[in-house]
Amino acid sequence: xxxxxxxxxxxxxxxxxxxxxxxxxxxxxxxxxxxxxxxxxxxxxxxxxxxxxxxxxxxxxxxxxxxxxxxxxxxxxxxxxxxxxxxxxxxxxxxxxxxxxxxxxxxxxxxxxxxxxxxxxxxxxxxxxxxxxxxxxxxxxxxxxxxxxxxxxxxxxxxxxxxxxxxxxxx
Amino acid sequence: xxxxxxxxxxxxxxxxxxxxxxxxxxxxxxxxxxxxxxxxxxxxxxxxxxxxxxxxxxxxxxxxxxxxxxxxxxxxxxxxxxxxxxxxxxxxxxxxxxxxxxxxxxxxxxxxxxxxxxxxxxxxxxxxxxxxxxxxxxxxxxxxxxxxxxxxxxxxxxxxxxxxxxxxxxxxxxxxxxxxxxxxxxxxxxxxxxxxxxxxxxxxxxxxxxxxxxxxxxxxxxxxxxxxxxxxxxxxxxxxxxxxxxxxxxxxxxxxxxxxxxxxxxxxxxxxxxxxxxxxxxxxxxxxxxxxxxxxxxxxxxxxxxxxxxxxxxxxxxxxxxxxxxxxxxxxxxxxxxxxxxxxxxxxxxxxxxxxxxxxxxxxxxxxxxxxxxxxxxxxxxxxxxxxxxxxxxxxxxxxxxxxxxxxxxxxxxxxxxxxxxxxxxxxxxxxxxxxxxxxxxxxxxxxxxxxxxxxxxxxxxxxxxxxxxxxxxxxxxxxxxxxxxxxxxxxxxxxxxxxxxxxxxxxxxxxxxxxxxxxxxxxxxxxxxxxxxxxxxxxxxxxxxxxxxxxxxxxxx
Numbered sequence: 001x002x003x004x005x006x007x008x009x010x011x012x013x014x015x016x017x018x019x020x021x022x023x024x025x026x027x028x029x030x031x032x033x034x035x036x037x038x039x040x041x042x043x044x045x046x047x048x049x050x051x052x053x054x055x056x057x058x059x060x061x062x063x064x065x066x067x068x069x070x071x072x073x074x075x076x077x078x079x080x081x082x083x084x085x086x087x088x089x090x091x092x093x094x095x096x097x098x099x100x101x102x103x104x105x106x107x108x109x110x111x112x113x114x115x116x117x118x119x120x121x122x123x124x125x126x127x128x129x130x131x132x133x134x135x136x137x138x139x140x141x142x143x144x145x146x147x148x149x150x151x152x153x154x155x156x157x158x159x160x161x162x163x164x165x166x167x168x169x170x171x
Numbered sequence: 172x173x174x175x176x177x178x179x180x181x182x183x184x185x186x187x188x189x190x191x192x193x194x195x196x197x198x199x200x201x202x203x204x205x206x207x208x209x210x211x212x213x214x215x216x217x218x219x220x221x222x223x224x225x226x227x228x229x230x231x232x233x234x235x236x237x238x239x240x241x242x243x244x245x246x247x248x249x250x251x252x253x254x255x256x257x258x259x260x261x262x263x264x265x266x267x268x269x270x271x272x273x274x275x276x277x278x279x280x281x282x283x284x285x286x287x288x289x290x291x292x293x294x295x296x297x298x299x300x301x302x303x304x305x306x307x308x309x310x311x312x313x314x315x316x317x318x319x320x321x322x323x324x325x326x327x328x329x330x331x332x333x334x335x336x337x338x339x340x341x342x343x344x345x346x347x348x349x350x351x352x353x354x355x356x357x358x359x360x361x362x363x364x365x366x367x368x369x370x371x372x373x374x375x376x377x378x379x380x381x382x383x384x385x386x387x388x389x390x391x392x393x394x395x396x397x398x399x400x401x402x403x404x405x406x407x408x409x410x411x412x413x414x415x416x417x418x419x420x421x422x423x424x425x426x427x428x429x430x431x432x433x434x435x436x437x438x439x440x441x442x443x444x445x446x447x448x449x450x451x452x453x454x455x456x457x458x459x460x461x462x463x464x465x466x467x468x469x470x471x472x473x474x475x476x477x478x479x480x481x482x483x484x485x486x487x488x489x490x491x492x493x494x495x496x497x498x499x500x501x502x503x504x505x506x507x508x509x510x511x512x513x514x515x516x517x518x519x520x521x522x523x524x525x526x527x528x529x530x531x532x533x534x535x536x537x538x539x540x541x542x543x544x545x546x547x548x549x550x551x552x553x554x555x556x557x558x559x560x561x562x563x564x565x566x567x568x569x570x571x572x573x574x575x576x577x578x579x580x581x582x583x584x585x586x587x588x589x590x591x592x593x594x595x596x597x598x599x600x601x602x603x604x605x606x607x608x609x610x611x612x613x614x615x616x617x618x619x620x621x622x623x624x625x626x627x628x629x630x631x632x633x634x635x636x637x638x639x640x641x642x643x644x645x646x647x648x649x650x651x652x653x654x655x656x657x658x659x660x661x662x663x664x665x666x667x668x669x670x671x672x673x674x675x676x677x678x679x680x681x682x683x684x685x686x687x688x689x690x691x692x693x694x695x696x697x698x699x700x701x702x703x704x705x706x707x708x709x710x711x712x713x714x715x716x717x718x719x720x721x722x723x724x725x726x727x728x729x
Contacts, residue, residue, distance in 0.1 A: 062475035068297040071351040
């Protein structure tokens, strides 16, 4: 089963390598990884989508928590988070297919960011269902290239997901 | 007052009460070595950086303090790698310092440059590259804190030479604040009560204790829990010494070369109380077949160790000593009399034994070392048959008396570790039980032992083979002895020792064993005892890899 794990880390060089190294050394899989600064510039957030059974996911979370530079790990459960991904799709176009493609793009809420003679660059953001649907609908026209950012996710609750809820630091 | 990075380094070590460090000089650590010249810290110059890392490790295991080592950049740093990986696997607190090329040269493939923080990332608890001298004091403070708290482990600090030369105001931080690091020491009371209930209701309980008990200093609590409630105790290799092997409740070591009665007891038990142990594959054998009737309580400070390989029924994350203290209060004594009777029967049926005939057998040597020291020695081991015989036939009775590379299984570990242990515990006899293969992996440290007048006793169980590999080839590869024979170019260990100024002895007969050990103990110098033992002696019992741990080979022990 796919899990979306949000990891707050120290915004320092080498932290990404520690996380990536942990996944490769322990044979955990990464489907996607998105990294960016948070509202606190000393903290970065990594949103990792990983696949595995419950036991593997448990180990992933525990091993991530062991890293000194990891401040907090949250495994998002179905339903209580928003997830979004940005996708760019270069799709082949001919005078004959153009109207159909435009209709598909519009119905999916995607946008054309560049129109060439033989191709269109389409941009869309959305959750995994929306992104997958758009890709499937465009596939028959001939997809030339796909670029995806990887998933980002946010808790829907009123609380922020800040590191300050951390327990007392030991002497 | 402003100090240079090198001066700050010394001041920080003084603040951390470092009395001794191990290492080897080189180009980019010259500023530090210049300050070490008249610093009040004893520096032990090893003959290889690997020796320095293992010696720091042995010192840490023998004393419970943080071991410190220092090497130059590039090859100096990479030579520490095996030592750090060894310490990481066995949770040993080490702070390792490496020199690095100037900050502006990093990434340029400069002379003796290696990305040592990159290389050691998966084999250290944490590591640092200090790019600004103003971060140095805080980094060192953090490193000692991280290395020695929670589940301990090695921490590496990479120090570019220009950082060692830069100046700043020195202020040693009072407190450590690391928001992502907060080990749990107190066990959850509800869980502790659940565990106590399970113990009170059990009929066939067994304590399975590991290195975490030694690290936590929880040996007296283990003894109390076991003896008050008549619960038998089995130990991992690293847990030996936490419960006296001379006690009737002791089942000795379990696992691949554990005692048959320990393995049978685990397989038949209805409750395993695991303390500071991690269900390593050398302990569990085939995981699916492991302890089929048992409920499992697991007390460990590292949450990631819990339910990693074996599913646990009652996990308790916390410090072994604190949790056990609490647990003991809640446990009502279970009735284990039938269980203990069964165990006594197994002990009678399957004793640990070997062919005690007129030949010079390695097990006899270990037994005689026990007879001569009765538990009042520190036994370091190399890796392989020598290590397993030491674990089986030396009756460890006190914590921090066995020093052995358990997790990584590092040949060449024991001798430098013995040097570190002897420096940390000067009054205690220190042995290295070695094989003729392993001892040659760090034999250069003879010089370190001799110059520092360290009376380490090295007992080489010399069978002219890489014995454990040979044993596997004999049992599982149709005796095709591929690359395990040391004959032909085996050094004369007596002359070799003598050439360094150490004492060498050769022992070829059984009756010479005990007098040689006694004589070695009376010599205030390093002694190499070259025991020419039976060449094709095997370590039994043995659980073949991937088998359930009660499926043991017993060998031919008429």
